[in-house]
Amino acid sequence: MSHSGERSALIAKLKRIRALVFKESLQIFRDPSSIAIAIILPFVLLLIFGYGVSLDAVHVPIAVVQDSRTPASEGFVASLRNSRWFSARPYANLHDAVEALKRQDVEGILWLRENFGREIESFHNGPIHVIVDGVDDNTARLVEGYLNDTWQTWLALRNQRGRLPSVLPVDLEARIWFNPDNRSRDFLIPGLVAVIMTLIGSLLTALVIAREWERGTMEALFVTPVSMGEILIGKFIPYFLLGMMGMGLSVLMSRYLFEVPLRGSLLILTLTSALFLTSALGMGLLISTAAKNQFVAGQIAIVFTFLPAFILSGFIFDIHSMPTFIQAITHIIPASYFVTILQSVFLAGDIPGVIIPNSVALALFSVFLFALVRRISRKRIE
Amino acid sequence: MERLRRILRLVQKEFLALLKDKKSRMVLIVPPTVQLLVFSFAATFDLKNISYAVWNEDTGIYSRQLLARFSGSPNFHLARTITHEQEVAPLIDNRKVLLILHIRSDFSRNLLSGSPARVEALLDGRQSNTAMILFGYVQTIVSDYTTDIANQRGIPTPIAPIDLRAWYNPNLKSRWFIVPGIVGLLTLVVTLLVTALSVAREREDGTFDQLLVTPLTPFDLILGKVLPGFVIGLIEATGIIVVAQLVFHIPLRGSIEALYLGLFLFILSGLGVGLMISSVVSTQQQGLLGAFLFLVPSIVLSGFASPIANMPPLIQDLTLLNPLRYFLVILREVFLQGAGVTILLPEYEALTAIGLGSLLLAGHFFKRKMG
Numbered sequence: 001m002s003h004s005g006e007r008s009a010l011i012a013k014l015k016r017i018r019a020l021v022f023k024e025s026l027q028i029f030r031d032p033s034s035i036a037i038a039i040i041l042p043f044v045l046l047l048i049f050g051y052g053v054s055l056d057a058v059h060v061p062i063a064v065v066q067d068s069r070t071p072a073s074e075g076f077v078a079s080l081r082n083s084r085w086f087s088a089r090p091y092a093n094l095h096d097a098v099e100a101l102k103r104q105d106v107e108g109i110l111w112l113r114e115n116f117g118r119e120i121e122s123f124h125n126g127p128i129h130v131i132v133d134g135v136d137d138n139t140a141r142l143v144e145g146y147l148n149d150t151w152q153t154w155l156a157l158r159n160q161r162g163r164l165p166s167v168l169p170v171d172l173e174a175r176i177w178f179n180p181d182n183r184s185r186d187f188l189i190p191g192l193v194a195v196i197m198t199l200i201g202s203l204l205t206a207l208v209i210a211r212e213w214e215r216g217t218m219e220a221l222f223v224t225p226v227s228m229g230e231i232l233i234g235k236f237i238p239y240f241l242l243g244m245m246g247m248g249l250s251v252l253m254s255r256y257l258f259e260v261p262l263r264g265s266l267l268i269l270t271l272t273s274a275l276f277l278t279s280a281l282g283m284g285l286l287i288s289t290a291a292k293n294q295f296v297a298g299q300i301a302i303v304f305t306f307l308p309a310f311i312l313s314g315f316i317f318d319i320h321s322m323p324t325f326i327q328a329i330t331h332i333i334p335a336s337y338f339v340t341i342l343q344s345v346f347l348a349g350d351i352p353g354v355i356i357p358n359s360v361a362l363a364l365f366s367v368f369l370f371a372l373v374r375r376i377s378r379k380r381i382e
Numbered sequence: 383m384e385r386l387r388r389i390l391r392l393v394q395k396e397f398l399a400l401l402k403d404k405k406s407r408m409v410l411i412v413p414p415t416v417q418l419l420v421f422s423f424a425a426t427f428d429l430k431n432i433s434y435a436v437w438n439e440d441t442g443i444y445s446r447q448l449l450a451r452f453s454g455s456p457n458f459h460l461a462r463t464i465t466h467e468q469e470v471a472p473l474i475d476n477r478k479v480l481l482i483l484h485i486r487s488d489f490s491r492n493l494l495s496g497s498p499a500r501v502e503a504l505l506d507g508r509q510s511n512t513a514m515i516l517f518g519y520v521q522t523i524v525s526d527y528t529t530d531i532a533n534q535r536g537i538p539t540p541i542a543p544i545d546l547r548a549w550y551n552p553n554l555k556s557r558w559f560i561v562p563g564i565v566g567l568l569t570l571v572v573t574l575l576v577t578a579l580s581v582a583r584e585r586e587d588g589t590f591d592q593l594l595v596t597p598l599t600p601f602d603l604i605l606g607k608v609l610p611g612f613v614i615g616l617i618e619a620t621g622i623i624v625v626a627q628l629v630f631h632i633p634l635r636g637s638i639e640a641l642y643l644g645l646f647l648f649i650l651s652g653l654g655v656g657l658m659i660s661s662v663v664s665t666q667q668q669g670l671l672g673a674f675l676f677l678v679p680s681i682v683l684s685g686f687a688s689p690i691a692n693m694p695p696l697i698q699d700l701t702l703l704n705p706l707r708y709f710l711v712i713l714r715e716v717f718l719q720g721a722g723v724t725i726l727l728p729e730y731e732a733l734t735a736i737g738l739g740s741l742l743l744a745g746h747f748f749k750r751k752m753g
Contacts, residue, residue: 033668041675048679052697053688060691101549107691134548135718137559138427139689144546145518171498172524174517177474179507187510199674207667214586294586294666296405298579302571302673303413306681311421316687318512320431320480326424340477343508353476 016226020234024208028238037203038242042196042250049192050185050258059087060143063097063106066090067114076112079154085146101133108132108143178347189260190342191315193250197273198309198335200246201280202287204239206301209288209377228377232370236281243277254346264345268355272345275362276338282369283334289376309335337361388598392606399583400576400610410575410614414568418622421564422630425687426556429515433461434481435473442490444531448501451523452483470504480506481516493531550718561630562713563686566706569619569645570652570680576611577656578673581748582666590751600748604741608653615649635720643723644712647733651705654740661747680706708732 028034064080066073080088089106091097097109111129130147132140179186212218221231251269254260262269284301291297311317312326313335319327330336337358344354401407434452438445452458461479464470473479484502492499503520505513551558584590593603623641626632634641659672683690683697684706690698701707708729715721723730 031665031667033665033671037671041671044675045678048697049682052679052683052693128545130546132546132548134551134554135559135714136689137548137551137554137556140548140551140554141515141518145514145521148521171500172503172521173500174503174505174520176505176507176510176513176517179510179513184510187508199678203670203674207670211667291405293403295579295583296403296409298666298670298673299406299409299575301670302575302578302677303409303417306674306678307417307421307567307571310681311425314509316511317425317427318429318509320433321426321429321512322424326420329420330424347508348475351475353472 013230017230017233017237020226020230021237024234024238028242034204034239034242038200038246039249041200041203042246043253045196045199046189046192046250046253046257049196050189050253053185053188053192060085060108060139060146061106062086062088062143063091063100063109064088065092065094065097065109065111067112067116070116073112073116075158076116076151076154079157080110080150083146083150085150098131101131104133107139110147185258186260186347187343188315189254189258190346191313191339193247193254194276194313194335194338194342195306195309195315196250197243197247197276197338198280198313199305200243201277202284202301202305204243205235205281205284206287206297207294208235208239209285210291210294210297213292214294229374232285232373232377235285236278239281240274240277243281244274247273247277260346262346263349265350268350269345272338272341272355272359272362275359275366276334276341278366279334279362279369282366282373285373286369286376289373308333312336313339315339334362334365337365385602388596389602389605392598392602393609396580396606396610399580400614410572411618414572414618414622415625418564418568418625419629421567422557422561422626425560425564427511427515428556429512429519430457431459432457432481432516432519433459433479434483435462435464435479436460437464437467437470437482437484439487440485440489441487442493444490444493444499445485448485448524448527449483451527455523457519474504474506477506480509480512481520483520557630558632558718559714560687561626561632562717563684563710565619565622565626566648566684566709566713567681567686568622569615569648569709570677570706572618573611573615573649573652574656574673574677576614577607577653578659579666579669580607581657581660582663582669585664586666600745603748604657604745607657608650608741611653611656612649615653616645619645619649632717634717636716637722640712640721640723640726641716643730644709644716644726644733647730647737648705648709648712651733651737651740654737654744655705657744658740658747661744661751680704683707684710686710702732703736705733705736 062080064077066077077088080086088110089100091100091109094109094111097106097111100106101109109131111131112127113129116127128147128151130144132143134140209218212221226234251262255262283305287300287304288297291300309315312319312330312333314330315335319330319336322330341355341358344351348354400410436449436452438449453460462469462473464473464482470482470484473482482504484504486500486502489499489501501524503517505517507513548554581590584593598606627634655676656673659676660669663669663672682688683693683701683704685701686706690701690707693701712721712726712729715726
């Protein structure tokens with residue numbers, strides 16, 4: 001008897017949740033901005049990010065100044081021209097080149113002095129003089145690395161031709177796993193998907209509960225038999241489905257438009273995305289519940305979602321290089337776990353040692369956030 | 383005179399709307415300051431605490447000499463020594479190490495006999511930027527070692543073939559590049575915070591209709607919304623700049639006038655775009671979407687972390703509409719390169735055009751909604 005009573009109570013509960021989901025879906029269709037958040041936001045952002053962000057510098061414009069044209073200097077400049085990293089622009093003298101650097105027409109100056117030929121023969125210090133604009137340190141360092149490479153290649157070739165002994169007793173070779181061509185896009189795009197999903201998840205739900213409070217419809221819901229838990233589930237389900245659509249779109253674009261390899265399984269990708277989306281929606285619901293009005297909830301969403309996910313998730317700046325106390329802060333950013341998962345699932349495969357601990361962290365976040373939302377909401381009813 | 387008083391009343395109302403709510407006040411003041419500190423420490427391309435493993439099959443002295451240079455470097459941290467190939471994949475797959483140095487058994491023999499001795503650096507390419515920077519560090523250590531070996535044997539080698547001089551940032555510190563950028567990012571966020579949702583809120587609350595029955599013109603309304611944002615933006619940006627100076631010791635080599643002229647015009651264009659979003663949308667949810675559709679691309683396509691020169695031509699053209707792009711140039715040139723007002727004229731002009739253009743459009747949308 002009591003068993004069938006429990007059963008009918010459960011059925012009634014499910015019916016109430018279904019009605020709430022229906023109501024929320026109607027609201028979604030009335031103001032299509034939610035659908036835009038789930039579909040247009042990832043589409044536009046991935047296009048812009050995917051084409052716009054690249055840390056690989058190719059054809060870096062560099063000024064070349066030769067004080068005197070000798071066979072040696074001509075040879076080196078020729079190998080520079082053949083390199084895909086540089087586009088060499090000759091300048092008649094150092095003064096003109098410096099002016100070009102100041103105007104930012106070129107990223108650096110390669111200055112081969114009068115005695116360049118003699119300097120390499122006698123192995124004096126630094127035959128190649130390079131001036132870069134150090135403001136953008138990353139590009140400056142890339143230019144130095146590429147020039148070094150070009151120099152080593154040229155020197156080896158020259159010694160081979162002249163049957164001279166190899167200058168370099170130790171030969172260093174890089175093997176880059178998972179991304180042998182070292183395309184920065186392949187590692188940036190999975191990270192971007194995580195950042196975009198953070199935005200979608202929180203934006204979808206950041207205003208929904210605040211809106212109910214502001215319009216007084218929350219009180220209206222309280223006089224019905226629905227419980228707070230059911231209201232939250234009713235809010236969660238439609239936005240979860242919308243968010244997963246956005247995720248599906250992002251994965252399709254990464255795979256087919258940007259040709260990022262997907263080496264892990266779709267099942268793991270879907271499961272981990274569902275976990276992450278749950279925590280992101282939970283974050284949005286928490287903002288919404290705590291702020292109580294839409295204006296403040298919107299402000300909190302602007303301040304606390306994008307920039308932390310952009311800078312602290314490890315998607316562009318390596319977490320291991322941050323000071324210890326900042327590394328501790330990154331542990332409370334769910335996106336940092338998802339970035340790690342996605343980079344592995346896309347580029348390396350289903351690696352249990354990466355997937356399991358990070359998924360557990362995301363699950364804990366989801367549980368914690370929803371428990372917190374539940375707690376704060378219950379207090380308000382009293 | 384009467385009109386001026388009305389506008390002042392409006393400004394007063396806007397200040398109240400922004401600051402009367404304690405939560406709103408907190409959001410405006412606390413996060414930008416905290417974020418400046420956290421982000422400035424976090425955002426760096428310099429690598430530290432690099433954990434690496436060694437797989438040394440060579441028993442000679444040379445490999446030990448070379449490896450000692452890595453274990454002696456403050457940036458490297460030896461996490462594991464391995465002896466079999468099977469141990470390689472789990473270490474890299476599970477992100478236990480970023481780098482494995484592999485030295486084959488013939489390393490010392492080859493080095494003695496003068497044939498090339500090979501060192502392999504196995505790197506985790508999931509973070510390809512980190513991998514590239516790290517490989518640069520490995521190259522430096524190995525080539526230093528090579529040079530020493532060569533010199534011991536009396537073989538002359540160019541000690542360092544490249545003599546690099548980096549202007550404005552001689553030690554190539556990431557932070558000098560990033561922190562001025564963060565000043566721009568946070569200023570943009572603050573201007574959006576005060577404007578993007580403000581008109582939509584009035585519309586949802588119904589107070590917009592009340593404004594319509596007052597004698598205020600669209601111009602007055604815009605002015606009333608812009609002035610408080612201006613004051614808040616200027617105060618916050620000043621705070622951020624002071625912290626950048628005091629905590630991070632970023633040199634401020636240029637003129638304060640050049641910096642503040644840029645800041646003034648940048649806040650103007652940020653507020654203009656924010657108000658434009660706000661006046662087009664009809665709900666706060668749409669306003670929030672608009673804010674992000676503007677904020678995210680402006681940051682990504684500003685040159686903050688990845689250079690505009692690396693972008694495809696079409697995207698580069700698109701960045702010409704981005705106010706943050708110009709402000710970052712102003713910030714970096716004033717802070718690091720000691721620029722004055724005249725050299726930055728093109729940037730000021732672009733910001734003025736964006737600011738006036740967006741404010742005019744915002745006024746136009748206001749007028750349409752009012753009519």
